[in-house]
Every structure is written in C-alpha cells, then in structure tokens.
Amino acid sequence: MIAAQRRAHLIVWIVLVPVLLAAIVVGVVSRKPRAVERGAAQARPSEPAADAPTDAIAPDANDASSDASRKEPSR
C-alpha cells in the first residue's frame, strides 16, 4: 500500500507540473485587464444586465438629445 501511494504521488506530480506551466502560458497569452477598484467585484442586481435593451440604461446627462435634458412636462 505504501509503495502504491508513493507511485501515485509521483504520477500526480509528473502530470501536475506540465499542466500548471501550460495554464500559466495560456493565462499570460489570453489576458485582458479588469477593474481593481474598491467594491469593483460587487454584484449589483438592481443594475441592468449587459444584454438588456439599451433604453433601460440610464441616459447620458451630457447628451442634449437624451431624456435627461428634457424638462418635466407642464400640466
């Protein structure tokens, strides 16, 4: 049993090392920067999903044509 454990231990490392090195290479090649600010990773369920219709996204206040630039209708 002990001898079998020793062989299993050796096989684990022979497999693990190339797999981890390959993972490092893949990780470096396909990297894209992401946000690192405080609270950046917090999920915000009240925000629209990325594939939601564009009219659900808050309008840009600097855009003169947007709804934000319109005045409240008078009654």
Next chain:
Amino acid sequence: MSVSYTWVGWNRQKKIYDGVMLGAIALYLLVFVAVARVVQTPGQGLSDVQLVIRALGTAAFVLLHIVLCIGPLARLDRRLLPILYNRRHLGVTTFFVGLAHALLSIVWYHGFGDLAAPLSLLTANTNYRSVSQFPFEVLGLVALVILFLMAATSHDFWLKNLTPRVWKTLHMLVYFAYAALVLHVVLGVLQQEFSVVLVGALVFGVVLVGTLHVAAGVREVRKDRAAVNATDSTTWIDVCGVDDIPEKRARVVCLRSANEAHGERVAVFRYDGKVSVVSNVCEHQGGPLGEGKIVGGCITCPWHGYQYLPGTGQSPPPFTEKIKTYQVRVEGRRVLVNPEARAPGTPVDPATIEEAPR
C-alpha cells in the same frame, strides 16, 4: 510524542520555531507594503489596503511553497530532516495568512454593494468559460477550504481517529489546493497586470516544487523496484551483511513475499551485538523508521521522535503504538529475514551477531 492529547505540545524548539516564523511573516508584510508603495507605477494607484491584501496573498503562497518543499528536501538529503519538525505549525499558519487575505479581499471587493459580500463573491462573476474574466476568487476559496480541512485535522487526535491512511489521503489534497492557487494567481492578478517578475516567480515556484517532488519520488520508486523477492512464504531472504549496518542504525530493504503484489520496506537495525527487523513505516505519520536511530534502546522515528522497542515493535509504556515485526537470523556475517510480517507488536527474538573472525 505524548500519551494524552494537548492543544500544542510546546517545547523550547517549537517556541523558537514559531517565534521566528511569525517574525519573518510580519517582516515580509511590512517590507512588501513599503517596497510596493515606492515601486508601483503612478497609473496603478493601489491603496494601502490593496497592498496589504497582496502582501497577505503572496505570503500565504510563499509559505505553501515552503511547506511543499520541506517533504521532498528531507527525503533527498537526511541532513535536512530537522526542518521537517514542526512543519505542521507552518501549514496551519499558511491557512491563517490565507484566511486573512481572503477576508480582507471579500470585504474590499465585495463589501460595498447591494448583496451580502459572501453572496456577491459567488454570484458577481459567472464567466466560467472565459480565461481573462474567469471568477478566480472561487479557486482561492476552494484552496482555502482544503487548507482549512488540513489545519483543522492537523492535530494527532484526528490522525489517530481518522486513521493514518485516511488522514494521509486527506492531507494529500494539498496538491490540489496548490494547483488551485496557481490558477487563482494566473486568472486573477496576472489578468489585471502583466509582470515579468510575477510570471517568472510563478514558473520558478512550480518548477521548483515539481522538480523536488519528482526527484524524491523517482528515488523512492527505484528503491521499491529493487525489492528482494521471495519464492514462497518460508523462504529466508539474504538482505545484507552485518557489517553493512552501522551500529544503532538501520539498513532499509524492500521485501516482497510470495503472496504480495508490492514490496514492503523493512528496517534492519543493528544494536548491542544484535539484529532486529521491523516495518520501516512509523505508526504516527508513516515516517521512515530506518532513517532514524536507536536512542535509549528504542528505535526513534526521524520525523517526530515516535519510539519503538526493536524486539517487539511496541512503543515503550505508557505509549501504545505498534509496528510490524519480522523474524530474523544471522548466518556467518549475513542477515536473513523472513518476509512474512508478524502482526504489529508481536515480539520476535533478535538475532545475535557472532564475533567476527580475527
């Protein structure tokens, strides 16, 4: 070695070991934050909290490398056996440093929104098919859970109650935790910012740990392959010459009896004009008894000092550990061993060494 369980069997060596270890970790954290504040580029703009998070993460990662290197180093060179002592405290400390890194990260990155931070950790990012956007935090969490299980069961109480076999298997999960942590780094910080130093250190760590384990493993498997075979259960196997065994030390031989598929290592001890043969596997953590020596009339394990009487395979009272024993006889200057193991703790008469002809 103790007959009753205590939280920590403190002694002077352990206190010094832990003091040095905690001092070194504190110094590392201080130096990391101080240096990172100076060398970080203006665009990075990492806050002190973020630097502390990284310092704790790298400290835990470095500690895990050290823990993983100790085992094979001690097997490759017996002069390094003392560093094996108290490795357990190093492992538990690795968990606590990793835990501090995880808690601070969760609060900082997930603690300022609508969802509870732990829930946010698991639901904020589900891009499991993307490499660059992979939720690397989950990998860190998996590694932390494994390190927790190991730290929680590190005490001899659990070793005894889980049985050494189950305990050893559980603790071999550390390799899985190591792989998860390498991926945690690759898919985490390495995606945020590319650093030649970080990639180089990561590759160096993997190659170092892997090479040491493979080198030690190959050496051990070769020893097993050199097993001496028996043709039937009554065969006495010539294992070595009496003069090949240093006084109060052992020669380790791998025996394979007729009804066994794999060989079993035994330790052939020579002491006070006698020879005794016992299993090479310590009952405590499977330490190599044959690499230990006889101290005060007892075989003493080089790993944690567990002791056994060479003629019975039993620990001296009040201790209760037992190991297998083997029948042995000396003919001329040759040692012959019966490969059929006796039940652990079975008394076997030692063979007497005849005077060498002058």
